[in-house]
Amino acid sequence: MTNRINTQESRARQDIVVVGAGYVGLSLAVLFARDHVVTVMDIDAERVCKINSRVAPIADRELERCLATSELSLTATTNTQQALKRAHFIVVATPTDYDADSNRFDTSSVDEVVSEAIRVNPTALIIIKSTVPVGYTAALQSRFTTNRIIFSPEFLREGHALHDNLHPSRIIVGDESADSGGFAGLLSGAAEKRQVESILMSSTEAEAVKLFANTYLAMRVSFFNELDSYALARGLDTRNIIEGVCLDGRIGTGYNNPSFGYGGYCLPKDTKQLLAEYEQIPQTLIKAVVSSNVTRKDFVAEEILKRQPKVVGFYRLAMKDGSDNFRSSAIQGVMKRIKAKGICVVVYEPMLKAKTFFGSQVSSSLDEFKSTADLIVANRQTTDLCDVADKVFSRDVYREN
Numbered sequence: 492m493t494n495r496i497n498t499q500e501s502r503a504r505q506d507i508v509v510v511g512a513g514y515v516g517l518s519l520a521v522l523f524a525r526d527h528v529v530t531v532m533d534i535d536a537e538r539v540c541k542i543n544s545r546v547a548p549i550a551d552r553e554l555e556r557c558l559a560t561s562e563l564s565l566t567a568t569t570n571t572q573q574a575l576k577r578a579h580f581i582v583v584a585t586p587t588d589y590d591a592d593s594n595r596f597d598t599s600s601v602d603e604v605v606s607e608a609i610r611v612n613p614t615a616l617i618i619i620k621s622t623v624p625v626g627y628t629a630a631l632q633s634r635f636t637t638n639r640i641i642f643s644p645e646f647l648r649e650g651h652a653l654h655d656n657l658h659p660s661r662i663i664v665g666d667e668s669a670d671s672g673g674f675a676g677l678l679s680g681a682a683e684k685r686q687v688e689s690i691l692m693s694s695t696e697a698e699a700v701k702l703f704a705n706t707y708l709a710m711r712v713s714f715f716n717e718l719d720s721y722a723l724a725r726g727l728d729t730r731n732i733i734e735g736v737c738l739d740g741r742i743g744t745g746y747n748n749p750s751f752g753y754g755g756y757c758l759p760k761d762t763k764q765l766l767a768e769y770e771q772i773p774q775t776l777i778k779a780v781v782s783s784n785v786t787r788k789d790f791v792a793e794e795i796l797k798r799q800p801k802v803v804g805f806y807r808l809a810m811k812d813g814s815d816n817f818r819s820s821a822i823q824g825v826m827k828r829i830k831a832k833g834i835c836v837v838v839y840e841p842m843l844k845a846k847t848f849f850g851s852q853v854s855s856s857l858d859e860f861k862s863t864a865d866l867i868v869a870n871r872q873t874t875d876l877c878d879v880a881d882k883v884f885s886r887d888v889y890r891e892n
Contacts, residue, residue, distance in 0.1 A: 504528060505677065508578040508615075510604045512538050512567065514549050514756075515620055515645050516584030518652035521557055522681045524565035530574040531567045542567035554653040575611040580674060583608075584620040584645075589760035594767045595624050596760065602631075609635050616670045618643050619694075622701055622761060625768050628665060628694035641665040642694035643674065644701035649755055658684040665694025702768070705761040706780060711746045712753040713783040719749035719886050720790050730888045749886040751870050752787045752821030759784070759819045788821060792828035795868060795884055802835045804854075804864025806876060806883075809842070822870045826851075829868075837863050 505527045509520040512533035520531040533539055538548045543566065547555040557563075568574055575581060585600035601621050608617050617640045619628060628642040642665040647655045659682055664675045675689045692700075715733060722729040729749060737744045753759065762784075766777045795803065805826050808817045817823065817840075827849075830836050836851040839860040843853050854860040861867065861879045869876060872887040 505579045506530075506577050507580045507582065507677075508532065508574050509582045509584060510571075510608075511584035511586070511600075511621070512542060512548065513584060513586065514551060514554075514649060514652040515647060516582070517542070517547070517549060518551065518554055518647065518656050519582055519584065519620065519645075520565060521554055521561075521563065521653055522656045523677065524563040525561060526681060527677075528564045529566070530578075531565065532569065532571060532574055533567065534569060536569055539567040539569055551650055551652050553651070553657075557653060571607055572611050575608055575615070578612060578615045580677070581608045581612070581615045581617045582620055583617065587621045587623060587760075589763050596622065596764055598623055598627060601627075605631055605635070605640060609637065609639075613637070613639070615639065616641065616674060618664075618674055620645050622705075622757065622764075623698055624764060625698045625702065626695050628698060632694075638666070638668070639670075640694075641671055641674075642697045643678075644697055644704070646704065657682055659687050662687055662689040663697050663700055664689070664691055665697040667691040667693075702761050702765040705757050706765045706777060708746060709753045709758040709762045709784070710776070710780045712750065712758070713780055713787065715747045716749050716752065716787045716886075717783060719888075720787065723794065723886075729886075733888065748889045748891055750821060751791050751825050751886065752784045754819040754821045754824075756819075784821075788824040788828060791825050791886070795825070795829060795866065796832060796834070798866055798884070800834060800864075800866035802837060802864050802866075803829050804837045804839065804860055804867040805851075806839050806860070806867055806869040806873070807871075808838065808840045808848070820870075822868065825868065 507523050507527050507529045509516045509529060509531045512531050516531060520529050523529045531542060541548045545559050547558050583601055583604050585604060587596040587598050587601060590597040601619060601623065605617055608615065619640065619642045623642065628640060631640050632638060644663055646660055659678065662675050662678045664671045671691055675691065679687050679689055718732060719729045722732055733747055736742060737747055762781050766781050769777055805822060808820055808823060826836060830851065837860060838848050838851050838853045839857060840853060846853055854863065857875060865882060867876060867879060867883045869883055869885045872885050872890045876883050
C-alpha cells in the first residue's frame with residue numbers, strides 16, 4: 492500500500508554526497524547545494540575540475556546558469572572515501588547501461604559504490620537514483636543485511652534536469668521509514684514548486700514505477716510515430732490527424748510530435764529492461780513498444796531511399812535541441828540503414844571534433860554541408876535549414892522537442 496505523505500521540508504543543514512556527475516547526479520547536487528553541504532564524486536577528473544570551476548560539463552541551460560551564478564556549498568572530487576565518511580545521505584547516480592548479453596542492466600557501478608559506502612559509512616542512508624532492475628535494491632539489502640539502502644526514481648528530461656528537480660511532478664521514495672520520509676523532505680524542501688505529492692512505497696515498487704513510466708512514454712512516442720508512418724504512406728496530413736485525436740482530453744496534447752524514434756539515455760534501455768522483467772509473464776504490448784522503435788527507423792530509411800539521393804546529409808546527431816547526448820539517438824539508427832545501402836553520407840554536428848563519424852565525413856561548415864548534400868535528414872526542424880527547406884526530410888510537425 493502506498494503512503495502519501497505531507498513531507499516535512501528539511502531545514503537542518505545536511506552533509507550529502509552524490510556519486511556520479513551526469514545529468515541526474517549533477518542536477519541533484521546543485522539542487523541540494525543551495526541549502527546543504529554537498530560533495531559530488533566522479534571518476535572523470537576533467538569533469539570534476541569543471542564543476543569546481545563552476546562550469547557545467549553537460550548541456551542544461553538552467554543548471555549551467557545556477558552553477559555559474561548561485562551561491563552553492565558544492566565541491567567535486569575523485570576521492571571516494573574522504574567524502575563518504577561524513578555523509579548523512581549518499582545518493583548513487585552512476586550509469587546503468589543495458590547489457591544485451593545478460594539481458595539486463597549492468598549494475599556493476601552501483602554495486603561498487605554501495606559496497607564502498609556500506610564499508611566506510613554504515614550509518615548513512617544510501618539512495619539509489621540509477622535505474623535498476625525490479626528487485627535489485629531488495630537484493631542489496633539482503634546481501635549487506637541492512638535497511639539503509641533504498642531506491643528513489645528520478646523523472647528528468649535531458650536538458651531540463653535541474654528545472655524538473657525544482658518543479659517535480661511527484662516525489663517517490665522506496666521504504667516507508669522515517670529516514671525515507673526525511674529524504675523525501677530534502678527533495679520537496681529544495682524544490683520551488685509547492686505542495687509536491689510525495690509517496691513512500693517499497694523500493695521494489697518504486698523500481699517498477701520508473702520502468703513502467705518510461706515505457707509508457709516510449710509507447711506514446713511510438714504511437715504517434717506509427718500514426719505518422721500511416722499518414723505518410725497514405726498521403727495524409729499528419730498534423731490534422733494528430734490534432735483531431737489529441738483534442739480528446741483523455742489523450743491530451745503532450746508527447747505527440749513525430750520523430751525518427753525514441754532514444755537517449757533512458758527510454759531504449761528502460762523498455763528493454765521492462766521487457767526482460769516479463770520473462771515468465773504473458774505480455775504483448777511491451778514487446779511491441781520495443782520492436783516498434785526498430786520498425787519506425789526502417790520505415791524512415793525506406794522513405795529517404797525512395798527519393799533516390801546520391802549524398803544524404805544528417806543534420807545533428809543529438810536527440811534534441813539543447814542536448815549534447817548522441818547516445819542511442821534515433822537519427823543514428825536511420826543513418827546506419829542509409830549507409831548500409833551504399834549511399835554517401837555526410838554529417839553536420841558542431842559538437843564533434845573528429846573529421847569522420849563511423850567512416851562518414853563530418854563537415855565543420857554548415858554552408859558546405861548544405862551544398863554537399865542533395866537531401867538533408869533532420870530529426871527536428873530548425874531555422875538553420877530554412878534556406879534549403881526543399882531538400883530537408885523531417886517528420887517534425889510542431890517544431891519542438
